[in-house]
Amino acid sequence: MSAHEIPVPIKQQYFTPGVKVVFAVFLAGAVGVAYRFLYGLGAVTNLDNGYGWGIWIAIDVSCGVALAAGGFTTAAIAEIFHKEKYHVITRPALLTAMLGYTFVGFGVMIDIGRWYNIWHPMLPDMWQGNSALFEVGICVMTYVTVLYFEFFPIVIERFKSRVNLPAIIAVLNKPIDGILHIADKVLRKIGWVFIIAGVVLSFAHQSSLGTLMVLVPTKMHPLWYTHLSPLLFLISAIAVGFPMVVFESILASRSFKLKPEVPILASLARYTPFLLGLYLALKIGDLTIREVWPYVFEFSTESWLFMAELVLGVIVPMIILSIRKYRRTVGGLFTGATLVIGGVVLNRIDVFLVAYKPLYQTKAYFPSIWEILVTAGCISALILLYRAFVMIFPVISQPEDEVAGRMDDTSVKANFSKAR
Amino acid sequence: MSLGRRDFLGLAAASSVTLLAGKSLANEQQLPKECKDACAVLVDTAVCIGCRKCEWACNRQHNLSNQDMAAFDDKTIFKIQRRPDDKAYTVVNEFRDPSNPEKPYYTKVQCMHCLDPACVSACIVGALEKLPNGPVVYDAWKCIGCRYCIVACPFQIPAYEYDNALTPQVRKCTFCTERNLAEGNVPACVEACPNEALTFGTRDDLIGLAHARIKAYPDRYVDHVYGEHEVGGTSWMYLAPADFKNTELPELPPDRIPPNTENIQHAVFKWFVPPLALYGLLGLIMASKPDKENEQEAEK
Known part of the structure; x- marks a missing residue:
């Protein structure tokens, strides 16, 4: 149980055959990124004057933001609603959110033509309050900073009283340690400011991301064009938060050969059917009010994708995760969580790419091999960094008695008990 | 452009009946060349002869591909429907009315300079701006290159310099703001038009003119001033001999988009x-x- 588990850095070999494959994909993506910066968007993407946005916006940015929702949802339940047992999963979720949003920023930088101007939305004389994208931009920039502040205590925990720089810069050991001690004291006092800010900022930009395509009434397929879009984006982001935590936690325990935290994850997954139900109700109400049901059953590509979103991504996982028997098995949890994630990813791709119909293009947009490689490379880099972080920092919790024997420094343990 | 040249070019196309119609129509109402606010252009596609002089003038004005005038005489280009892009802010396309297929007519397309532009509302940094006197203008220095304007535009106008790796810009018709419209200048394309298919003036005056033409020649025009109401109104407006569905101009609701x-x-x-x-x-x-x-x- 959670009371006996403490987060510790995982001591295992970094490179396994699987990690090497991920690393190879990362390298291919890095070549794509270099190619893009040297030769421009035209050389690497299939974008044109009709399709201004491709998978770098639909997947890297839009799905990236949605799937990082585990960070604010677990922070809310564990820290704001004080459901203490979920503390064991807040750190992995926070790490995913921090890395996820960092890569969202990076993804934006790769996609925008004048990447060196990425900071322009921060300049007050360029503020553009009418633009939903401005809102997204400002909130994401602020939130990524908040996430760094939220993660910093974990860095402090790892290095406090243990700063040990090599050779000449060793003289800095004392001052840095002093700074860490002060930062520790301050962050303990004001940490709540960042935790609540993280939730509010997430509400704001998750919904504004759904507002973006509301500006395109004449070029959107009626199945996805709705003024309810911001609310649907927000609810689906909240709904995918816990499944994302479940998904990662199971994958991480598989990868590190740890026992999955089934009771905690099952407990967390109890909330998912309610959130999916709310989403489904909103979606059904929206289709009914806008009188677009005929489009659902016209059996076109769009209608199939729309049905897949709702049936496979919402209804099926809602059923799986409602049933206790399935919810309390690794297989049931993993299937349910994966379906929810797949549904949200499909929804974002549908809204940004499938539903969007330029006026004069004769051929539908399909990403180039380089676009796909860069996206795959970004995801790989995220996995590699995640793995590195959980090996360096106390993120993943393990049973105390198992850890005790392996721990190289008891101060980690001591610090943690103090923090709690 | 001098009157002599205009007359010469006009005579060169004198076989066209539409020319004479255009001349007489333009005389119905003397519009002020100078317009300090709400500038607009009326495109009379029934008068346009498809000479592509407007394309040439635009190309020269903005130093685009710098082709000489002869390059724009090529009429075979009408076989394909072209779109404005980063190297051509305006293009002329040929269309035929299915009920009168022998007689082609021509539509010049460029940025419509909407009264409430979606691109301006979309822009994350305010790099796009609707000026009080009409033009929607772009400031490359502010632009981050997010291309939300391209996604947002209901006319699919903003074009991106995808092949520029370091300093790509959003390119589109500037309404020749740089020619200083307030001082009595007109856009390069309007100046170049030999047939007065393009009329520059205040928006209110042009709407009046457009409806007067429809009223005076009901069999020559379809009763629809495109751009008067579309997406809340645009600064460029069109008259056409047949339903606008025949052209590339999209059917749009009268509601403003932003x-x-x-x-x-x-x-x-x-x-x-x-x-x-x-x-x-x-x-x-x-x-x-x-x-x-x-x-x-x-x-x-």
């Missing part, structure tokens, strides 16, 4: 009350006593 998102944005962030209220609420919940019962609740 309120779709601006109303949502401004409601959610009104005085920052909703986010601050959420912050306060969450703060209260967090400050209230930890819920110890939950500790026992986990599924075993």
Whole structure:
């Protein structure tokens, strides 16, 4: 149980055959990124004057933001609603959110033509309050900073009283340690400011991301064009938060050969059917009010994708995760969580790419091999960094008695008990 | 452009009946060349002869591909329907009315300079701006290259310099703002038009002129001034001999586009009350006593 588990850095070999494959994909993506910066968007993407946005916006940015929702949802339940047992999963979720949003920023930088101007939305004389994208931009920039502040205590925990720089810069050991001690004291006092800010900022930009395509009434397929879009984006982001935590936690325990935290994850997954139900109700109400049901059953590509979103991504996982028997098995949890994630990813791709119909293009947009490689490379880099972080920092919790024997420094343990 | 040249070019095309019609129509109402606010252009596709002089003038004005005038005489280009892009801010396309297929007519397309432009509302940094006197202009220095304007435009006009790796710009018709319209200049394309298919003036005057032409020659025009109401009105407007469905100009509702998102944005962030209220609420919940019962609740 959670009371006996403490987060510790995982001591295992970094490179396994699987990690090497991920690393190879990362390298291919890095070549794509270099190619893009040297030769421009035209050389690497299939974008044109009709399709201004491709998978770098639909997947890297839009799905990236949605799937990082585990960070604010677990922070809310564990820290704001004080459901203490979920503390064991807040750190992995926070790490995913921090890395996820960092890569969202990076993804934006790769996609925008004048990447060196990425900071322009921060300049007050360029503020553009009418633009939903401005809102997204400002909130994401602020939130990524908040996430760094939220993660910093974990860095402090790892290095406090243990700063040990090599050779000449060793003289800095004392001052840095002093700074860490002060930062520790301050962050303990004001940490709540960042935790609540993280939730509010997430509400704001998750919904504004759904507002973006509301500006395109004449070029959107009626199945996805709705003024309810911001609310649907927000609810689906909240709904995918816990499944994302479940998904990662199971994958991480598989990868590190740890026992999955089934009771905690099952407990967390109890909330998912309610959130999916709310989403489904909103979606059904929206289709009914806008009188677009005929489009659902016209059996076109769009209608199939729309049905897949709702049936496979919402209804099926809602059923799986409602049933206790399935919810309390690794297989049931993993299937349910994966379906929810797949549904949200499909929804974002549908809204940004499938539903969007330029006026004069004769051929539908399909990403180039380089676009796909860069996206795959970004995801790989995220996995590699995640793995590195959980090996360096106390993120993943393990049973105390198992850890005790392996721990190289008891101060980690001591610090943690103090923090709690 | 001197009158002599205009007359010469006009005579060169004198076989066209539309020319004479154009001349007489333009004389119906003397429009002021100078217009300090709400500049507009009326494109009379029934008068246009498809000479592509406007393309040439635009190309020269903006130093685009710098082709000479002869390059724009090629009429075979009408076989394909072209779109404006980063190297041509305006293009002329040929269309035929299915009920009168022998007689082609021509439509010049460029940025419509909407009265309430979606691109301006979309722009994350305010790099696109609707000037009070009509033009929608772009400031490359502010632009981050997000291309939301390209996604947002209901006419699919902004074009991107995808092949420029370092300093790509959004390119589109500037309404020749750089020619200083307020000082009595007209856009390069309007100046170059030998047939007065393009009329420059204040928007109100041009709407009046357009309806007067429709009234005077009901069999020559379809009763629709394209751009008078589309997406809340545009600064470039069109007259046509047949239904606009025959052309590439999209069928659009009369509603302005930006309120779709601006109303949502401004409601959610009104005085920052909703986010601050959420912050306060969450703060209260967090400050209230930890819920110890939950500790026992986990599924075993």
